[in-house]
Amino acid sequence: xxxxxxxxxxxxxxxxxxxxxxxxxxxxxxxxxxxxxxxxxxxxxxxxxxxxxxxxxxxxxxxxxxxxxxxxxxxxxxxxxxxxxxxxxxxxxxxxxxxxxxxxxxxxxxxxxxxxxxxxxxxxxxxxxxxxxxxxxxxxxxxxxxxxxxxxxxxxxxxxxxxxxxxxxxxxxxxxxxxxxxxxxxxxxxxxxxxxxxxxxxxxxxxxxxxxxxxxxxxxxxxxxxxxxxxxxxxxxxxxxxxxxxxxxxxxxxxxxxxxxxx
Amino acid sequence: xxxxxxxxxxxxxxxxxxxxxxxxxxxxxxxxxxxxxxxxxxxxxxxxxxxxxxxxxxxxxxxxxxxxxxxxxxxxxxxxxxxxxxxxxxxxxxxxxxxxxxxxxxxxxxxxxxxxxxxxxxxxxxxxxxxxxxxxxxxxxxxxxxxxxxxxxxxxxxxxxxxxxxxxxxxxxxxxxxxxxxxxxxxxxxxxxxxxxxxxxxxxxxxxxxxxxxxxxxxxxxxxxxxxxxxxxxxxxxxxxxxxxxxxxxxxxxxxxxxxxxxxxxxxxxxxxxxxxxxxxxxxxxxxxxxxxxxxxxxxxxxxxxxxxxxxxxxxxxxxxxxxxxxxxxxxxxxxxxxxxxxxxxxxxxxxxxxxxxxxxxxxxxxxxxxxxxxxxxxxxxxxxxxxxxxxxxxxxxxxxxxxxxxxxxxxxxxxxxxxxxxxxxxxxxxxxxxxxxxxxxxxxxxxxxxxxxxxxxxxxxxxxxxxxxxx
Numbered sequence: 001x002x003x004x005x006x007x008x009x010x011x012x013x014x015x016x017x018x019x020x021x022x023x024x025x026x027x028x029x030x031x032x033x034x035x036x037x038x039x040x041x042x043x044x045x046x047x048x049x050x051x052x053x054x055x056x057x058x059x060x061x062x063x064x065x066x067x068x069x070x071x072x073x074x075x076x077x078x079x080x081x082x083x084x085x086x087x088x089x090x091x092x093x094x095x096x097x098x099x100x101x102x103x104x105x106x107x108x109x110x111x112x113x114x115x116x117x118x119x120x121x122x123x124x125x126x127x128x129x130x131x132x133x134x135x136x137x138x139x140x141x142x143x144x145x146x147x148x149x150x151x152x153x154x155x156x157x158x159x160x161x162x163x164x165x166x167x168x169x170x171x172x173x174x175x176x177x178x179x180x181x182x183x184x185x186x187x188x189x190x191x192x193x194x195x196x197x198x199x200x201x202x203x204x205x206x207x208x209x210x211x212x213x214x215x216x217x218x219x220x221x222x223x224x225x226x227x228x229x230x231x232x233x234x235x236x237x238x239x240x241x242x243x244x245x246x247x248x249x250x251x252x253x254x255x256x257x258x259x260x261x262x263x
Numbered sequence: 264x265x266x267x268x269x270x271x272x273x274x275x276x277x278x279x280x281x282x283x284x285x286x287x288x289x290x291x292x293x294x295x296x297x298x299x300x301x302x303x304x305x306x307x308x309x310x311x312x313x314x315x316x317x318x319x320x321x322x323x324x325x326x327x328x329x330x331x332x333x334x335x336x337x338x339x340x341x342x343x344x345x346x347x348x349x350x351x352x353x354x355x356x357x358x359x360x361x362x363x364x365x366x367x368x369x370x371x372x373x374x375x376x377x378x379x380x381x382x383x384x385x386x387x388x389x390x391x392x393x394x395x396x397x398x399x400x401x402x403x404x405x406x407x408x409x410x411x412x413x414x415x416x417x418x419x420x421x422x423x424x425x426x427x428x429x430x431x432x433x434x435x436x437x438x439x440x441x442x443x444x445x446x447x448x449x450x451x452x453x454x455x456x457x458x459x460x461x462x463x464x465x466x467x468x469x470x471x472x473x474x475x476x477x478x479x480x481x482x483x484x485x486x487x488x489x490x491x492x493x494x495x496x497x498x499x500x501x502x503x504x505x506x507x508x509x510x511x512x513x514x515x516x517x518x519x520x521x522x523x524x525x526x527x528x529x530x531x532x533x534x535x536x537x538x539x540x541x542x543x544x545x546x547x548x549x550x551x552x553x554x555x556x557x558x559x560x561x562x563x564x565x566x567x568x569x570x571x572x573x574x575x576x577x578x579x580x581x582x583x584x585x586x587x588x589x590x591x592x593x594x595x596x597x598x599x600x601x602x603x604x605x606x607x608x609x610x611x612x613x614x615x616x617x618x619x620x621x622x623x624x625x626x627x628x629x630x631x632x633x634x635x636x637x638x639x640x641x642x643x644x645x646x647x648x649x650x651x652x653x654x655x656x657x658x659x660x661x662x663x664x665x666x667x668x669x670x671x672x673x674x675x676x677x678x679x680x681x682x683x684x685x686x687x688x689x690x691x692x693x694x695x696x697x698x699x700x701x702x703x704x705x706x707x708x709x710x711x712x713x714x715x716x717x718x719x720x721x722x723x724x725x726x727x728x729x730x731x732x733x734x735x
Binding site (some may be wrong): 017019021022023024025026027029030045047048049050051053055056057058059060061062064067068071099148149152153177179180181183184185186187188189190191192193194195196197198199200202224225227228229231232252253255256257258259 | 272275276279292588589591592593625626627628629630631632634635645648650651652653654655656660664668669671672674675676678681682685689697698699700702707709710712713714715716717718719720721722723724725727728729
């Protein structure tokens with residue numbers, strides 16, 4: 001696998017920005033670009049990308065989900081790799097597009113071919129580009145939440161921890177139940193707010209109990225959910241996407257914090 | 264039991280406000296979840312065993328007609344009777360007929376989810392026959408007239424104090440001043456009360472975890488021994504079960520049993536695993552004079568070969584609900600019928616219809632933990648999504664939600680429009696959220712009721728990227 005990947009010395013990566021990063025937190029997108037370039041990739045950002053289609057797919061609206069999937073595939077199938085700073089969106093592109101487009105042999109083949117190029121950002125850096133360390137520094141005692149799709153659909157667990165270990169000044173303390181859902185679940189958080197709240201309350205309890213001052217994860221949806229709950233509870237925890245820390249781009253206010261900073 | 268799944272949201276709200284329930288659910292993590300993890304770690308071939316167990320069930324389901332017939336033949340050869348029941352009503356009628364033919368007054372019962380599914384207790388009671396649940400958890404909820412809240416731990420929602428109060432209310436022939444503080448004292452009292460019932464029963468009804476085609480055997484796994492007393496002491500043993508419990512051979516049964524106990528309670532093997540084949544033979548020291556098996560379909564054969572086929576592999580271990588964050592927050596009663604948690608979210612709509620149970624497959628974050636722990640590798644989230652698709656096609660999706668989804672999808676399918684709209688709206692929104700978050704926002708109250716909503720940083724990534732490209 002590694003040998004095959006090394007064959008492309010300067011691969012062209014299409015960055016699937018994800019709709020949340022595009023709209024809410026562009027700094028994560030720029031961090032992703034920086035990391036990919038550090039890993040020897042040329043990065044392009046197709047303008048015709050919008051959303052992976054998960055809200056439609058998970059709401060039972062297959063026809064819109066299919067249309068969005070085909071739009072994404074058309075925008076990205078020319079690249080060597082397609083990389084997203086989100087396990088959830090990457091999982092959608094990699095595992096669910098082939099299923100969604102599997103009925104028609106023509107789209108099935110396109111989706112399967114496309115899926116082979118898709119990676120989540122951090123696992124791409126570690127598993128494909130064999131990145132071992134980053135040059136960033138970040139003075140903080142952090143904890144890491146394993147987002148569900150990244151963990152269970154893509155097997156992302158060690159990769160972010162490996163790279164975080166190389167960040168100067170950073171310590172990582174594991175919280176209890178790091179692998180348990182934060183209660184976001186996309187539209188679930190809006191359709192079942194009471195249950196979603198009960199789940200995220202458990203999560204913020206575990207975060208606080210870890211006695212860390214900074215929460216990291218690889219998915220902006222989960223991060224917004226946890227950051228929103230922490231700030232509502234008045235807990236002073238800095239919440240960031242792991243890519244920002246690895247890229248050394250932590251001068252922007254943390255998620256849910258204004259210009260007054262995090263303290 | 265009349266389903267109240269349509270009231271899922273209200274049920275969930277009530278459950279979330281129930282502090283003793285939340286505490287009881289909090290214990291699952293240290294019990295079932297921790298024990299399963301230990302059992303799995305101790306068995307290196309566990310993952311391979313899951314594949315084998317899955318293959319056994321897949322093979323059986325592919326040839327289910329043949330195995331059902333072979334099973335019936337064997338049961339008949341060994342002196343038992345098979346009663347096919349296409350519907351719950353057929354199953355109830357068959358059981359009542361057996362009980363009435365025997366002139367039964369009291370019927371003891373081992374734990375059976377199919378028994379719950381067909382609501383056999385109510386049916387027997389209405390005919391003047393007293394059913395007595397003998398599994399401790401089932402006994403507790405029978406005293407309270409409640410349905411089970413978990414498929415292997417039916418009274419998991421109750422605490423010691425509630426049980427003591429129920430015993431004092433119901434066991435009125437016992438002295439008022441008896442001490443009922445320790446679990447052991449409660450168990451001893453239940454045993455003493457139930458012992459009399461075991462001896463008095465005319466018919467014993469049990470479920471079956473497995474049916475074995477090559478021998479015509481039904482298998483139950485229990486930890487209390489109540490199942491054995493239920494099926495051996497009365498004159499008649501009735502097994503109430505369903506078609507997908509079938510496996511071809513004893514060896515196959517063993518494969519399933521090895522993953523079942525570990526996935527359910529973390530035991531290598533349940534305390535009692537009981538194989539029943541026919542009635543008492545000449546020379547047998549004990550056993551029933553009559554052995555009946557009522558095999559329920561109730562919509563299952565319609566699932567064969569369809570989108571929900573994989574659900575028929577379920578062996579009712581409960582691992583999916585033990586590991587489900589939603590079940591862990593609200594417990595089983597909120598699901599409103601017999602089967603809760605992820606397996607219930609898939610199975611319930613198949614059995615009672617999507618109009619009644621529509622909320623169940625929607626109330627999932629798709630975190631995937633259920634599928635990850637399912638010993639039979641059932642793709643539960645995928646099947647929940649299939650139910651959402653059917654709901655959407657039927658037009659059951661709430662109007663405002665559907666309209667929002669459609670408007671968003673329309674924009675997302677037109678990248679230029681999407682970039683223009685988001686390029687206008689997002690910077691505007693960012694200006695209002697200058698503190699970095701919103702404490703409330705129109706149309707986002709579901710979110711902001713409980714959480715702040717992080718505000719956009721400013722311009723969109725696409726705007727910034729294009730500007731950067733233009734400069735360079």
